[in-house]
Amino acid sequence: MKRSKKLFFGIFILVLLLVILQEHYGDRLDPTIITDKLDLGPTCQVPLLISSEDRNGNNIPDALDLVQGARREVEHGTLYDASYYAGGYPPEDKGCCTDVIWRAFEVAGYDFKAMLDEDIKSCPEAYGVTGKQPDPDIDFRRVKNLQVFFKRYGQEFTTEVKPGDVENLKQWQPGDIVVFGDPLEHIGIISDQRLKSGVPLVIHNGGPRASESNALQLWPSKIIYHFRFFTENPAI
Numbered sequence: 290m291k292r293s294k295k296l297f298f299g300i301f302i303l304v305l306l307l308v309i310l311q312e313h314y315g316d317r318l319d320p321t322i323i324t325d326k327l328d329l330g331p332t333c334q335v336p337l338l339i340s341s342e343d344r345n346g347n348n349i350p351d352a353l354d355l356v357q358g359a360r361r362e363v364e365h366g367t368l369y370d371a372s373y374y375a376g377g378y379p380p381e382d383k384g385c386c387t388d389v390i391w392r393a394f395e396v397a398g399y400d401f402k403a404m405l406d407e408d409i410k411s412c413p414e415a416y417g418v419t420g421k422q423p424d425p426d427i428d429f430r431r432v433k434n435l436q437v438f439f440k441r442y443g444q445e446f447t448t449e450v451k452p453g454d455v456e457n458l459k460q461w462q463p464g465d466i467v468v469f470g471d472p473l474e475h476i477g478i479i480s481d482q483r484l485k486s487g488v489p490l491v492i493h494n495g496g497p498r499a500s501e502s503n504a505l506q507l508w509p510s511k512i513i514y515h516f517r518f519f520t521e522n523p524a525i
Contacts, residue, residue, distance in 0.1 A: 333487030345398030352464030358396025359478040359492035362499035369496035377426040402429040443516035452486035468514035
């Protein structure tokens with residue numbers, strides 16, 4: 290009994306320490322991921338269901354290229370910065386949630402900025418105010434514009450997340466795009482890493498740096514869209 294109390298107290302202190310560190314370092318230190326590793330219960334096995342399409346011919350499916358490209362933001366410790374930059378692109382060590390997206394697509398062999406700019410030009414009415422007053426230096430870094438683009442050229446899937454439910458969770462695949470609504474509008478890429486519950490992590494930049502965390506369950510805004518991009522679309 291005394292030993293179990295010590296174990297419980299040790300876990301409590303560890304979680305408390307992680308929460309304190311998270312206040313300073315953001316969700317790079319996600320307590321749910323650490324406690325998930327301490328869980329000795331069964332793991333929910335979710336099958337990998339992704340397209341074999343390989344735009345850049347590197348023998349890695351595009352979906353997994355997106356994951357690798359997004360994860361580079363985490364590995365580089367990209368600082369959150371949503372500032373406007375003449376020429377469009379922020380410095381390599383800075384970026385916001387939308388910068389994770391175009392940088393990931395770049396790794397997979399796509400010029401995402403060019404695709405979005407061209408779509409705004411060819412169908413301005415779909416983009417509302419942006420279509421009336423396009424600005425290529427920032428349009429590809431706005432969540433709402435990306436939301437329109439993926440709605441036009443991607444397939445929509447569930448926005449529900451049900452831990453332990455394989456039928457639900459197999460809809461959430463690596464490389465998918467998740468969009469969160471107001472009040473904290475946000476976008477990220479679904480990781481190939483999952484919690485024991487089967488819920489996938491999200492690679493995103495919500496500050497202070499890019500991170501890979503349990504955003505599907507912890508981000509304070511509601512999930513409003515869940516997309517999967519297909520390369521046979523006419524935007525390519």
